[in-house]
Amino acid sequence: MQQGNTLEKLPLGGDKPRAALDAARDSLNSIILGKDAEISLALACLLARGHLLIEDLPGLGKTILAQSLARVLGLSFQRIQFTSDLLPADIVGVSIFRQESGQFEFQPGPVFAQLVLADEVNRATPKAQSALLEAMEEKQVSVDGKTHALPSPYFVVATQNPSDQIGTFPLPESQLDRFLMRLELGYPNEENERALLTGTDRREMLVEVAPSLTPEVLVALQKSATKVHMTEPLVDYIQALVRFTRESPDIETGLSPRGSLALVAAARAHAFIEQHSGVFPDDVQAVFTSVAGHRLKPASNSAYRMPAELSRHVLDNVSIP
Amino acid sequence: MSKRTGTDGSLLNSLPWTLGALAFSVLPHLQFLPAWVTVIFLGCCAWRLQVERKRWRLPPAWIRIILALLCFIGVLASYESVSGVGPGSALLAVMAALKLLETKQRRDQFVLLFISIFLIMSSLLREQYLWSLPYLFAGVLFTMTAWLRMSDARKISVRQSLGTGARLIAYSAPLMIAMWIFFPRIATPFWAVPIDTSSATSGLSDQMSPGDVSSLSLSNAVAFRVSFDGEVPPPYKRYWRGLVLHRFNGRTWSGNDPAMGSRPRDDVEYLGDPISYQVTMEPTRQHWVFALDVPYDTDLDRTFMARQQQLARIQPIDQRISYNAVSHTDFRLNNELGMTARQYYLALPENSNPRTQEISRNMRETAGSAEDFINQVLKKFNNEEFFYTLEPPALGNNPVDRFLFDTKRGFCEHYASAFAVMMRAAGIPSRIVLGYQGGEMNPMGEYMIVRQADAHAWTEVWLPGRGWYRVDPTAAVAPERIEEGRYGAMLDGVGAAWGLTAPSEWLYQITMTWDALNTKWNEWILAYGPDNQNRFMEWLGMEEPDWRKMILTLVTILVVLVTIISMLLMLRYRPPPKDKAAQLYRKFTESTGVDPDQGETPLSYALRLGTERSEVSAHASQVTSLYLDARYGPPEITSIHKLNSAVREFIRRA
Numbered sequence: 001m002q003q004g005n006t007l008e009k010l011p012l013g014g015d016k017p018r019a020a021l022d023a024a025r026d027s028l029n030s031i032i033l034g035k036d037a038e039i040s041l042a043l044a045c046l047l048a049r050g051h052l053l054i055e056d057l058p059g060l061g062k063t064i065l066a067q068s069l070a071r072v073l074g075l076s077f078q079r080i081q082f083t084s085d086l087l088p089a090d091i092v093g094v095s096i097f098r099q100e101s102g103q104f105e106f107q108p109g110p111v112f113a114q115l116v117l118a119d120e121v122n123r124a125t126p127k128a129q130s131a132l133l134e135a136m137e138e139k140q141v142s143v144d145g146k147t148h149a150l151p152s153p154y155f156v157v158a159t160q161n162p163s164d165q166i167g168t169f170p171l172p173e174s175q176l177d178r179f180l181m182r183l184e185l186g187y188p189n190e191e192n193e194r195a196l197l198t199g200t201d202r203r204e205m206l207v208e209v210a211p212s213l214t215p216e217v218l219v220a221l222q223k224s225a226t227k228v229h230m231t232e233p234l235v236d237y238i239q240a241l242v243r244f245t246r247e248s249p250d251i252e253t254g255l256s257p258r259g260s261l262a263l264v265a266a267a268r269a270h271a272f273i274e275q276h277s278g279v280f281p282d283d284v285q286a287v288f289t290s291v292a293g294h295r296l297k298p299a300s301n302s303a304y305r306m307p308a309e310l311s312r313h314v315l316d317n318v319s320i321p
Numbered sequence: 322m323s324k325r326t327g328t329d330g331s332l333l334n335s336l337p338w339t340l341g342a343l344a345f346s347v348l349p350h351l352q353f354l355p356a357w358v359t360v361i362f363l364g365c366c367a368w369r370l371q372v373e374r375k376r377w378r379l380p381p382a383w384i385r386i387i388l389a390l391l392c393f394i395g396v397l398a399s400y401e402s403v404s405g406v407g408p409g410s411a412l413l414a415v416m417a418a419l420k421l422l423e424t425k426q427r428r429d430q431f432v433l434l435f436i437s438i439f440l441i442m443s444s445l446l447r448e449q450y451l452w453s454l455p456y457l458f459a460g461v462l463f464t465m466t467a468w469l470r471m472s473d474a475r476k477i478s479v480r481q482s483l484g485t486g487a488r489l490i491a492y493s494a495p496l497m498i499a500m501w502i503f504f505p506r507i508a509t510p511f512w513a514v515p516i517d518t519s520s521a522t523s524g525l526s527d528q529m530s531p532g533d534v535s536s537l538s539l540s541n542a543v544a545f546r547v548s549f550d551g552e553v554p555p556p557y558k559r560y561w562r563g564l565v566l567h568r569f570n571g572r573t574w575s576g577n578d579p580a581m582g583s584r585p586r587d588d589v590e591y592l593g594d595p596i597s598y599q600v601t602m603e604p605t606r607q608h609w610v611f612a613l614d615v616p617y618d619t620d621l622d623r624t625f626m627a628r629q630q631q632l633a634r635i636q637p638i639d640q641r642i643s644y645n646a647v648s649h650t651d652f653r654l655n656n657e658l659g660m661t662a663r664q665y666y667l668a669l670p671e672n673s674n675p676r677t678q679e680i681s682r683n684m685r686e687t688a689g690s691a692e693d694f695i696n697q698v699l700k701k702f703n704n705e706e707f708f709y710t711l712e713p714p715a716l717g718n719n720p721v722d723r724f725l726f727d728t729k730r731g732f733c734e735h736y737a738s739a740f741a742v743m744m745r746a747a748g749i750p751s752r753i754v755l756g757y758q759g760g761e762m763n764p765m766g767e768y769m770i771v772r773q774a775d776a777h778a779w780t781e782v783w784l785p786g787r788g789w790y791r792v793d794p795t796a797a798v799a800p801e802r803i804e805e806g807r808y809g810a811m812l813d814g815v816g817a818a819w820g821l822t823a824p825s826e827w828l829y830q831i832t833m834t835w836d837a838l839n840t841k842w843n844e845w846i847l848a849y850g851p852d853n854q855n856r857f858m859e860w861l862g863m864e865e866p867d868w869r870k871m872i873l874t875l876v877t878i879l880v881v882l883v884t885i886i887s888m889l890l891m892l893r894y895r896p897p898p899k900d901k902a903a904q905l906y907r908k909f910t911e912s913t914g915v916d917p918d919q920g921e922t923p924l925s926y927a928l929r930l931g932t933e934r935s936e937v938s939a940h941a942s943q944v945t946s947l948y949l950d951a952r953y954g955p956p957e958i959t960s961i962h963k964l965n966s967a968v969r970e971f972i973r974r975a
Contacts, residue, residue, distance in 0.1 A: 229955040233903075277954030282922040316920045321903075 017217045017224070021273065024212035027072045031205055032065055034192035038183055040273055041290050042069060046218075047225040047269035050180020050262065051136050051156040053121075053294065060185045062159040063119060064202050069157065070115040073218055074211030076151065078113035080132070082124035088131035092141045093148075106143060111135050114151045114215060118158040122168040132156065133175050153218055173253075173297065180262050181287070182294040184308070225269045229278035236321045237281055238263055244318050245292065250302040251310065259295045266291045281320045288315055332430065333373050338467035339430050339437075340366045343417055345463045346437040349444035349456065350410045355399045358411050361392065365418035380422050389419050406446045413440055430471050437464045451842040462486050481959075492890070495882050503875035505868035506851040527607070529566055529755065529778060530573040531720060531734040541772055544757055545602040545611055546840055548768040554596060554613070556759055558650045560779065560791065561611045561771060563756035565629035567666055569745075571673030572720060574738060574753050577628075589615060589630065590788075593651030601643040601843055608633045611756060611771075613648035620645045629752070630654065643848050654781075654789035658750060666750030666783065669742065674721040677739070678746040685747035691784050698743055699797040702736065705729065709799035733758075736794040737778040750783040754791075765830075766837030901961055902951040905968045909944050912972045913937065923949055940971050 021043075028039045042065065045052045054062040063079075070077035080091055093109030110116065111132065118132055135141050136156045141148045158179065161168060176182070188196060196202075213221075238260060246254030255263070264279075266287040271279045292314070293307030304310040344366065351359050372379060380388075392415040393403075400408040417436045424430060441460035445453060465486035470479070545561075566574040595617060602611060610624055610632035621644035623635040632646075658666075669678065681698075688694035706729055713731040716723040721742045724735050737753050744751035758777035760769040779793040849857075858866035863874070910917050910926070915933055917926045927945040931938035944967045951960040 229953075231953050234953055277950045280922070280924070280949050280953050282924045282949075285920075285922055285925075316918070319919045320922060 017213075017221050018275075020213050020217055021221055024072045025273070027209050027212055028065075028068055031068045031202060031209065032061055033195055034188050035061075035065075035185060037286070038185060039065075040270065041181060041183055041287060044266055044269035044273055044287060045181040045290075046073070046153075046155055047222050047272060048180055048262075048265040049153070049222055050265065051158070051178060053176070053179040053182040054157065054159045054185065055162060055182055055294075056159075056185045058161060060187065061202075062185060063117065064206070065185070066115070066117040066119075066157040066159065067206055068209075069155075070117070071206055071209060072211060073115070073213045075114035075153070075155070075215060075218075077115050077117070078110040079117045079119060080110045081119045082121050082128065084123055084125060086124045086128040088128055091128060091131045092135060092143060095144045095146075104144065106146065106148060108148065109141075111141060112148075112150060114153055115155045115157065118156055120161060121158040122160040122170055124169065126169055126172075129169065129171065129175065132158075133178050136178055153215055153222065173295075176294045177256070177258065179294065180266060181290040182307075183290050221272075225272040226265070228268045228271045228276070230264070230268065231278055233321045234279050234281065234284070237318070238267075238284060240318045240321065241284070241288070241292075241314060244314055245296060248314070248317075250299055250304055250313060252297045252299045253295075255292055255295055259292060262295075263287065263291050285315055332424070332427075335427075335430065335467065335471040336370060336373050336424075338470040339433055340370060340421075342460070342464040342467040343433060343437045343440075346440035346444075346460050347414050347417070349447070349453075350414060350440065353407060353447060354411050354414060355395075357395060357399075358414050361415050362418040365421045369421040369424065379425065385419060385422055388422070389416070392416070392419065406443070410440065410443055410446075413443065427471055431468075434464050434468055434471075437467075449847055451839050454842075458490065462490060465489055492886050495886070496879060499875060499878045499882060501849075502854075502857070503871050503878065505871045506849070506854045527564065528573055528575045529734055529738065529753065531716070531724070531731065531738045541774060543603055543836070544771045544773050544775065545600050546768055546770055546843075547598050547600050547613075547760065549596065549598045551596065553762065553769065554650060557796075558614070559759050560614050560754075560777070560793075561757040561760070561775075562614060562616070562631055562754055563609045563611050564631050565627075565752055565754050565781075567629075567752040569669060569738075569742065571670040572718070574741075588655045590653035590656070591615075591617060591649045591651075592653065593649055595647045595649055597645065597647045599643065599645050601641065601840070601848075602638060603641055604639050606637050606639055608635070608637055610634050610638070610642075610644070612646045614650045615648060615652045615654065617647040617649055619647075641843060641847060643843070653787075655783065656786070656788050658783055663750055666752055667745050667748065669745050674719045674742060676719075676722045677725055677742055680725075681743040681746035684743075691747075691749055694747060694749070695744070695782065695792060698740060699792070699794060702740075702794055702797040707731075707736075707798050709795065733778045733795040736798060737780050740792065740794040741780045744780070744782050752781050752789075754779050754781055758793075763833050763837050763840070765833050766840050768837075768840060770836060902948060902964055905961075905964050906944075906948045906952070909941075909948070909968045909971060912975050913941065937971070937975065940967075940974065944968055944971050 025039060025043060028043075029036055032039060042052055046069070054065060056062060067077065067079075069075075080086075089109070091109050091111050093107050093112065095104040096107050097103075098105045116132075121129060121132070135150060136154075139150045139152075139154055141150060160171070187193075241263070242255045242260045244254075245251050248254070263284065267279050267283040270287050271283040274283065276283060289308055289311040293311050296307065296310055296314075298304055298310050302310070304313050344362075347362060351362075371377065393412070396408050396411045396415065397403060399411065402408050403412060413436060417433060417440070420429065420433055420436065424433060438461065441457060441464070445457070462483070466479075466482045469482040469485055564576055566576040568575045568577075596613060598613065600611065610619070610621060612619065612632050615630050616626065616632055619632060621632075621634065621642065624632055624644075625635075627633050684697055684701075685694050688697055708730050709732060710730045711732055713724075713735060714728050716728065721739050724731055725739050741751040741753050755776070755778050757771045757775045758779070759775045760771035762769050777795070779791060779795065781789045781791050783789045854871075855866050858871065863870055906923070913930055913934065915926075915930050921929075923945045927938075927942045930941045934941075944964070947960065947964040947967050950957075951964045954960060
């Protein structure tokens with residue numbers, strides 16, 4: 001998708017958080033090469049207070065993207081490596097009996113961080129998966145009848161390998177829906193791969209890069225992003241897209257209202273990042289594949305099997321009012 | 322960090338406007354303020370502008386505090402007070418100037434513009450001329466424009482800011498008028514503003530020393546304006562009585578302070594028909610109130626008729642006043658004159674003007690009756706080589722002798738004085754009346770203007786059986802002065818004032834029209850006090866108007882007006898239909914020759930257009946971004962206009 005070239009700068013959020021956001025984007029782009037659009041989408045997802053699912057083959061930089069996000073956004077970071085023997089307690093934490101005090105004491109699990117990387121989430125059993133997904137949804141964890149709030153802001157970046165790989169438990173649709181966006185990173189192009197091969201080790205770079213944001217600024221930016229102007233014609237456009245997904249014979253299940261809300265939130269955040277004066281159709285199209293891709297189920301007889309193809313089909317067939 | 326201590330130049334766009342508005346508001350005050358205030362004001366303006374331009378630092382707090390203290394002391398030293406219009410406006414002006422030195426942000430500019438509004442309004446405390454009104458509006462408009470420039474200087478042209486400012490004023494004008502009409506007026510305002518007494522206008526003086534003043538200035542300034550209810554009396558009857566002088570020390574005539582408690586009306590036998598009229602008098606800082614000949618009554622408050630039938634007000638007339646009066650030009654005054662009074666009006670210093678006293682006594686002896694004697698004296702003025710001139714020679718000691726026997730040149734005061742002295746020497750009680758004589762009708766307004774140049778002195782003599790009656794010796798010398806009115810003289814005066822030698826008819830017309838407008842202004846706007854308001858309310862149908870009813874009416878009217886105006890505003894500021902933007906965009910895509918695909922966003926279309934027709938790329942992306950803003954951005958009136966002109970420009974180039 002093209003970068004916006006609008007004249008006006010958004011007055012929302014003031015100048016300083018705005019500049020910090022741009023700096024964060026630049027830092028991310030310097031670590032992960034040639035993925036400008038994906039980085040914008042990942043940032044948009046976080047600004048829209050959504051959780052992010054990165055799905056791709058191993059070794060394409062999913063983990064490094066998640067780590068960079070945590071580092072650059074100045075968030076506390078925890079990584080959970082999902083395996084088939086992972087138990088819910090390994091995720092949320094356990095209550096341990098302390099002999100000194102004679103009481104049970106809650107030992108928080110790795111889920112208690114502002115940015116949690118759930119690596120290879122589809123390798124764990126559904127039980128472990130649902131422990132994480134519940135934490136994502138409720139932003140709190142209940143252990144032994146006690147409720148523990150998760151930190152704020154709270155993001156989960158989950159990665160998963162394509163479900164056709166052996167030995168995975170694919171996330172069911174209802175749980176996929178919990179992620180605002182699903183991204184695919186894809187291979188880098190020749191030029192970027194060369195820079196990757198010859199340049200500094202990415203993990204070293206990651207240590208050196210300074211955080212551009214603080215959690216407080218991030219919260220302010222999230223608030224500003226919800227205020228981006230959205231006009232009637234644009235609402236018409238979103239409704240037309242949603243209607244098309246529900247009526248098209250190529251699609252078995254169309255977008256739910258939660259899906260269309262997600263589309264609006266993501267498009268707003270994207271417009272905010274691109275400094276558009278309002279939500280443009282371009283913003284909707286930019287986020288559509290990542291927001292709708294994992295929520296749409298192609299009909300069994302459809303020619304469009306891949307989420308990207310299906311999304312493109314929708315966008316190309318709905319005219320912009 | 323060093324960069325942050327200087328200014329960042331962000332006010333550079335709006336600061337000149339703020340300064341301009343401030344200067345415009347201070348301007349009407351400057352002529353009344355001490356010169357150092359002007360220097361400080363202009364100095365601070367220039368300083369602040371330079372600070373912004375060169376990115377200098379603003380002066381530190383201690384300098385500002387010292388300057389503020391110095392200015393305060395300066396005002397105190399100049400006025401010996403800090404209250405009142407003069408010191409108040411001086412303080413406002415210097416404090417506004419000093420505020421400039423700590424103006425860093427828009428918030429400070431807001432404060433400055435508030436001060437600007439306050440300054441321009443406070444100029445009304447000094448002067449309330451007709452031309453103050455357009456100046457006032459201009460000042461408010463200037464300030465509003467500066468305001469608008471401040472908030473959005475880059476995006477909006479000066480013309481648009483001015484237009485918006487003017488519109489805002491237009492929207493508020495109905496509210497202003499309603500408040501002006503209905504806000505209850507109070508007879509004696511408890512907020513009475515101390516008037517700046519330093520700017521006294523010239524009127525008649527309380528004394529008269531013919532011979533001391535060697536020339537009389539012909540001032541065209543208006544003394545008062547009169548409109549008659551009935552027919553206008555002929556010029557020779559238009560003697561406007563001011564004050565009466567009866568004490569003579571050989572050189573100078575002086576009068577009493579207005580005596581109170583007398584019943585002068587009992588001394589008058591009013592004959593003929595009463596003449597009623599309305600006078601609007603300019604401030605004189607004196608007590609005398611002018612009335613035609615012998616007044617019968619006036620409705621002016623705190624005013625009484627003094628012993629010699631002159632009207633006087635208890636406090637000096639320091640504001641323009643307006644009053645109704647009734648006069649008689651036929652009357653008998655003081656048929657009886659007591660012995661004390663008689664001595665009073667005959668008193669002459671013994672050794673003064675001996676030649677006059679001698680010739681007077683001789684003439685009285687040869688004349689048969691007192692009337693004959695008076696006629697002979699007038700004849701003497703008429704037949705001998707006496708000239709009426711406004712620039713007579715100075716007379717020194719025994720001025721009457723010198724005037725009568727040597728110079729024989731003078732104006733009304735000389736003739737009145739000489740005549741009165743001759744009468745007294747011959748045993749006829751006499752006194753001098755100062756006032757105005759004549760006046761000219763303004764053909765544009767059906768009213769009469771009496772100017773300072775119409776100031777006149779005449780005599781009154783007392784004869785047994787006849788009482789006091791007027792004798793105007795000037796009429797014997799220069800009858801045209803009295804009988805013709807001053808139409809011709811007026812023309813000369815105006816022409817001369819404008820540097821023209823020949824009287825010019827159009828100039829006369831303009832002068833008269835301006836005066837008529839001013840009179841309406843005085844009558845309708847400035848004179849709108851409690852009485853006029855009550856009358857107006859009754860005329861509108863309000864029964865027994867009082868402040869409660871007026872406030873109620875005012876609130877009702879304000880609510881209605883605000884509703885109407887906000888509805889108008891809502892109509893006007895309703896965002897333009899988005900379809901308009903879509904139509905313009907369609908025009909644009911049609912003109913490119915490249916059709917947009919279904920589902921193709923404007924930005925991707927612009928990108929494709931850029932690759933297919935690279936020559937239009939820049940303009941196409943400009944149109945596209947304007948379109949996106951107009952259609953999908955927040956509602957702004959200007960965006961659709963910008964898009965419109967961009968599309969037209971694009972089509973024109975294609």
